[in-house]
Amino acid sequence: MTDPTFMRREIAEIPAAVRRLLSEADADLAAAGEALRERDPAVIATVARGSSDHAASYLKYAIELTAGVPVASLGPSIASIYHAPLKLARGACIAISQSGQSPDIVALAGAARAGGSTVLSLTNAPASPLGAAADRVVDIKAGPERSVAATKSFVTSVVAGLAVLARWQQDAALQAALAALPDAFERAIACDWTPLAEALDGQESLYILGRGPAHAIAMEAALKFKETCGVHAEAYSGAEVMHGPVAIVRAGFPVIALIARDAAQASMAESVARVAGQGANVFATASTAGATTLPFAASGHPLTDPLVLIASFYGFIEMLARRRGLDPDAPPHLKKVTETV
Known part of the structure; x- marks a missing residue:
């Protein structure tokens, strides 16, 4: 081992x-x-x-x-x-x-x-x-x-x-x-997103959607796809994706919808329905029509709920990198401390 x-x-x-x-x-x-x-x-x-x-x-x-x-x-x-x-x-x-x-x-x-x-x-x-x-x-x-x-x-x-x-x-x-966050993070790390890894086998491009604070989590997730797996992932607001980017979504295109328990949940469900209707293979952190549900650990507060999702994602992306034969600790062309001017 x-x-x-x-x-x-x-x-x-x-x-x-x-x-x-x-x-x-x-x-x-x-x-x-x-x-x-x-x-x-x-x-x-x-x-x-x-x-x-x-x-x-x-x-x-x-x-x-x-x-x-x-x-x-x-x-x-x-x-x-x-x-x-x-x-x-x-x-x-x-x-x-x-x-x-x-x-x-x-x-x-x-x-x-x-x-x-x-x-x-x-x-x-x-x-x-x-x-x-x-x-x-x-x-x-x-x-x-x-x-x-x-x-x-x-x-x-x-x-x-x-x-x-x-x-x-x-x-x-x-x-x-x-x-209460430490306990929520413990639960989040235990969430198993293996079905998402299996769905991404052979895929090199995807969208990650979120709204409000979850949009920031989507941006972080997209970066981790690029850093650790060499996968082209783009983060969009569940609303912004409709202003042009949705045009390239077709049958089998992977979409991850990071849905928190907050005021944006209903609008995110509408976005999921739209991209699923175009044939996207959607995975969502909520039970939403048109998507496969990813397990999540709810935090009980709308300003912390999106943050807990990143712990589940981090566990997934580390596993996906190894599944693809990559070392997530040493991405090519990168170093730990980046000093730019």
Whole structure:
């Protein structure tokens, strides 16, 4: 029997990493939430790349749904290449990076701070350059992550952001849902998506659909298909896919619908019906007409339910990579810390 991959081990560590974050970083999470409450920002900017940018997209939906504050993603090249000043005197900035080392992320966080923003960094390396560039630093407590494909650091980045949001908005229901997440992740990791792996044998292209926070999870899932399996996967909103991309869906085309237990569930069911009607082979994380149901672990809260889905997906994609004879720990042309300008 071969040893488990680093990716598999790190997926298994997600529940413990979340417990560690919520207990050991509680004071920093509370201080960051208080800083945002005192700031009362009119807008929030996010700074991130790769999986961290998908975490930022998740937090964008969560903040806009909960606090009503618009959130915009800033392109790091604004600072690192174009050296353009920013006007963020009434804003806050959330910068996310597992390593905290990429020069363009650090430069943009610095530019946001110079432009008057309060900067919060979420990083696995609080003593990193990104930590130094921020007003408030939250250690996401993921622990060492050796697989190139981020898993537990993505999850703890989102959980850290949600925990700050819960304290900022004094949202007791969200805080309770976060406290219950480790158990939900344990259940999610145990979900078996083998039928999806069998359906993807011989397939090299697919769509992944989601709405709201689940759209950010779809983007993360699409990246993991590319990183670990060399499969061309594209993520779309369940609504956006109808504005052109649905045209290429034909008989047997694989579609994964990441459906959370939230206000978008009915609209996602409509999207599934549309693509299934065109002959797509649809798998969904809800019992939905026209789709094969994938097992899921419900979290009991609309802002955490989509996040739990990624743990089930991570287990699946690690297995799919090995099924295809690939090493998910060492994708070609990639390295763990990516430093771009």
